[in-house]
Amino acid sequence: MIGTLSQLVTLTSAANGVLSGCFGPKTFYPNHADFRFCDSVRFVDLKKGLFGKYREVERHKDPNE
Secondary structure: OHHHHHHHHHHHHHHHHHHHOOOOOOOOOOOOHHHOOOOOOOEEEEEEOHHHOEEEEEEEOOOOO
16 A cells, blocks of 8 residues: 555656656656556556446556556
């Protein structure tokens, strides 16, 4: 849980930095220490399918995208 929270804070801080023009979007992932031991970081939408089941629809394959 602590690792997940740390990754969320890092992603939020990086997004704020990119939006304010402080640094480019490809300067932190996957080299940042918070992502050292994770296999991947994906961004997905949950879509409701048939019979109330949800499925993942990938929006971005990594934070650099």
